[in-house]
Amino acid sequence: MTxxxxxDYLLLEKNYSALTVNAYQSDLKAFSKYIKTEFDDDSIDHxxxxxxRNWIVSLVESGISNRSINRKISSLNTYYKFLLKVGDIQLNPLAKHRALKTSKKIQVPFSETEVQNVLSDFNFGTDFESLRNKLIIELFYSTGIRRIELVELEVARFDIENKTLKVLGKRNKERTIPLIPSVIQTCKSYLKARxxxxxxxxxxxxxxxQKGVKIYEILVYRIINEYFSLAxxxxxxxxxxxxxxxxxxxxNQGADLNAVKELLGHSSLAATQVYTHNSIAELKKVHINAHPRSKK
Structure with missing residues (x-):
């Protein structure tokens, strides 16, 4: 079935990327195949x-992680919400579904010392690739942009005069991020080499x-992994x-959560709050060291 x-709704109305839409379509096709095989039904609409639930059980038994299963079911849920919206169905079969439990992945950030060791102590050189790699690291750390956002950055979005960078994020939402002086300087040097x-x-x-074509995501990963393996x-x-x-x-330095949310390009505070566990640990440390009764 098509x-x-x-x-079209995801691409044109929701502004989802082609990559995301392909993932949704793949999940729907996989479920369609299952329904055809197990129930001899040519449509998943009804x-x-x-x-x-039978499909979920089969996915669990095949060894697929709960996180991946939840993503597949989320695709189905979005599809049925669309069918409700256009009036093709009267009831979403996933209306009362509860996602499978998943273990929380703890992302351990680099320490400030580790980042400084890379940016301050490493001799990057003045050749094209060295300046490019340095700018990539500085941009990630000073703006918090996503890897795909960095890959797709256009020269025109760098406003050196106003010291800002315009980033096109998820769902084509644009945000403006201020740039610190060191990034501006590195960018100028890189553009000359470029x-x-x-x-x-x-x-x-x-x-x-080096061949003059757009950088790709795997190379960006390799650059970060290589430099930080030294620190x-x-x-x-x-x-x-x-x-x-x-x-x-x-x-950790006291920035407002809402401000960090805007810089990261998150649509909700919930997405930003995953980064607060480390700042809470830092607050606990400050509290214990500074409170007058903490030593009693």
């Missing part, structure tokens, strides 16, 4: 919760490879951990 009206490349294919993109013993050294460090360090 899901084109639904995918299934009942018992049928969906302009000296023999060939520039993707001229609108800020970050390029940190943490198992996970990724762009997301740098984003996590940005938020945690701001909160």
């Amino acid at each position: 899901f084109k009206p639904f995918t 299934v009942n919760y018992a049928q969906i 302009n000296k490349l023999e060939k520039i294919v993707d001229s609108d993109k800020l970050f390029l490879t 940190s013993s943490k198992v996970k050294r990724s762009p997301h951990i740098l984003r996590h460090s940005f938020a945690t360090h701001l909160l």
Whole structure:
């Protein structure tokens, strides 16, 4: 069966990325295949919760994680909400469904010392790749942008005069992030080196490879992992951990949660609050060291 009206709705009305829409479509096709095989039904539009529950059980038995199963069911739920919206069904079969329990993944940020060791003590050099890599690290840590946002950054979005950066985030929502002086300086140096490349294919993109084409996500991950392996013993050294460090360090220094939310491009405070556990630990430390009765 085709899901084109639904995918058009996600793309055009909800402004979901093509990658996200493809993931939704893949989940719906997988469920459709299951319904056809198990119940000889060619459509998933009018299934009942018992049928969906059977699919969930089969996914659990196949060894798929609860987190992945919840994502698949979320795709189904979004689809049925769409069918309700357009009047194709009168009842969402997932209306009373409760998500499977998942273990919370604790993201351990880099310490301020670890970040400073990379940015201050490492000799980056003045060649194109060294300046590019330094700017990538500085941007992640000073703006908290996502990896895909960094990959898609355009030169025109860097306003050096006003010291700001415009970032196009999830659902094409734009936000403006202030830039600190060190980032401005590194950006100027990088742009000079970038302009000296023999060939520039993707001229609108800020970050390029040596061949002049847009940088790609795996390379960005490798850059962060390589540099931070020299300064940190943490198992996970990724762009997301740098984003996590940005938020945690701001909160540790007393930044307002709502301000951090806006900088990160989160749609709700709930998404930002996952970064507060470290700042609470810092507050506890300050409280114990400073409170007059803590030594009694």
